[in-house]
Amino acid sequence: MVSERGLAVRDLVVRYEGAGKTATTAVAGVDLDVAVGEILALLGPSGSGKSSLLRAVAGLEPVAAGSVSWDGRDVTNVPVHRRGFGLMFQEGQLFPHRSVAGNIAYGLAMSGVPRAVRARRVAELLELVGLEGYGPRAVSTLSGGQAQRVALARSLAPEPKLLLLDEPLSALDRGLRDRLTAELHDILRRTGTTALYVTHDHDEAFTVADRVAVMIDGHLAQVDEPARLWRVPADRRVAAFLGYGPFLPAETRNHVAVTSLGEVPLRGTIASGTSAPAQASTGSAAAPASTGPSGRVVVGLGPGALQVVTGEGWAGGHDVEVPAVATRFVRGRTEVDVLLPDGTAATAVAPGAVQLPSHVQVRLDPDAAVVVPAETPGQPACA
Numbered sequence: 001m002v003s004e005r006g007l008a009v010r011d012l013v014v015r016y017e018g019a020g021k022t023a024t025t026a027v028a029g030v031d032l033d034v035a036v037g038e039i040l041a042l043l044g045p046s047g048s049g050k051s052s053l054l055r056a057v058a059g060l061e062p063v064a065a066g067s068v069s070w071d072g073r074d075v076t077n078v079p080v081h082r083r084g085f086g087l088m089f090q091e092g093q094l095f096p097h098r099s100v101a102g103n104i105a106y107g108l109a110m111s112g113v114p115r116a117v118r119a120r121r122v123a124e125l126l127e128l129v130g131l132e133g134y135g136p137r138a139v140s141t142l143s144g145g146q147a148q149r150v151a152l153a154r155s156l157a158p159e160p161k162l163l164l165l166d167e168p169l170s171a172l173d174r175g176l177r178d179r180l181t182a183e184l185h186d187i188l189r190r191t192g193t194t195a196l197y198v199t200h201d202h203d204e205a206f207t208v209a210d211r212v213a214v215m216i217d218g219h220l221a222q223v224d225e226p227a228r229l230w231r232v233p234a235d236r237r238v239a240a241f242l243g244y245g246p247f248l249p250a251e252t253r254n255h256v257a258v259t260s261l262g263e264v265p266l267r268g269t270i271a272s273g274t275s276a277p278a279q280a281s282t283g284s285a286a287a288p289a290s291t292g293p294s295g296r297v298v299v300g301l302g303p304g305a306l307q308v309v310t311g312e313g314w315a316g317g318h319d320v321e322v323p324a325v326a327t328r329f330v331r332g333r334t335e336v337d338v339l340l341p342d343g344t345a346a347t348a349v350a351p352g353a354v355q356l357p358s359h360v361q362v363r364l365d366p367d368a369a370v371v372v373p374a375e376t377p378g379q380p381a382c383a
């Protein structure tokens with residue numbers, strides 16, 4: 001579906017010419033829409049082309065082919081400062097010789113906003129980012145988290161049509177990052193900001209975004225709402241990137257995939273047997289296959305999909321007894337590395353801290369597993 005309003009990226013290619021004849025295609029023909037008011041996270045492994053795509057949308061990187069439009073107007077050749085887009089990077093790059101207020105007001109002053117209006121807007125933004133009273137402070141006295149809040153306030157000050165954020169929290173430590181991720185989500189939502197948010201952090205993407213676009217090797221592998229992306233990954237690569245694995249061989253039968261450990265329901269496109277795109281609304285990434293060319297599927301085990309059956313709980317059926325190779329206590333539960341009957345290494349979990357024997361019984365929780373085509377489109381089959 002073509003969006004009438006907001007950002008529309010069409011068949012975009014970004015290429016870097018290397019020394020000699022080598023060239024890297026960082027973005028390999030991407031289509032992407034971000035609706036007005038939507039927050040879209042671009043998530044992918046390091047080097048997958050996320051920053052290159054964002055920089056091309058910003059106008060910071062020349063495009064080799066394709067187009068970038070806003071509200072139906074082609075801005076591909078419009079210079080950065082005329083696009084009306086805001087930018088926020090990993091290191092906020094605040095002006096060191098200006099106060100907090102001076103940093104936030106900078107864009108407003110440049111566009112001739114009167115002093116009194118600027119002062120009101122700065123006060124509003126300081127409150128929005130939780131830094132009331134910080135206006136006169138020198139930026140060199142701020143902590144990393146405070147500096148990023150000021151950078152956010154500065155980029156929101158001119159009310160950009162689109163805010164482009166490139167790993168805005170990745171220089172912060174884990175705890176602070178988690179807190180700021182939730183705050184950022186709230187601030188962007190409250191201000192109705194349209195945003196494209198680059199991150200390699202799954203939790204950040206899932207917390208902040210209305211939709212998540214998974215980028216792999218310069219292509220968008222799937223664009224979907226977070227819950228659907230997690231429940232119905234388009235293919236094995238996406239599932240593996242999200243953290244599913246290992247993958248068990250399976251056969252489909254009556255809306256379920258049958259594995260040696262039990263059955264997992266088919267969901268989404270595999271269930272319907274169609275090859276319609278999995279992404280909702282305006283995304284336009286590659287369509288996931290149904291069951292792939294061979295019709296074969298595999299079952300990806302999510303975190304906690306294999307449960308150790310303790311005490312009297314062993315019910316036979318598909319529960320299997322397997323050797324426990326190693327155990328460790330992690331965040332309130334015991335994780336056990338096991339070897340499944342076909343030799344696949346997997347991790348099972350038991351609640352609490354438990355002493356386990358050398359062999360344990362494990363059970364598959366079908367809700368924590370996904371069924372995906374055995375082959376990723378364009379890639380050879382792997383069992």
Ligand SMILES: Nc1ncnc2c1ncn2[C@@H]1O[C@H](COP(=O)(O)OP(=O)(O)OP(=O)(O)O)[C@@H](O)[C@H]1O
Pocket residue numbers: 016017024025026044045046047048049050051052053200
């Ligand atoms: N200025 C450049 N010159 C040459 N190659 C580049 C340049 N910038 C990026 N690349 C290459 O383009 C590819 C995509 O890089 P990009 O930075 O867009 O990926 P990314 O997904 O944002 O990675 P990360 O999460 O590590 O920042 C990589 O192979 C990278 O080495």
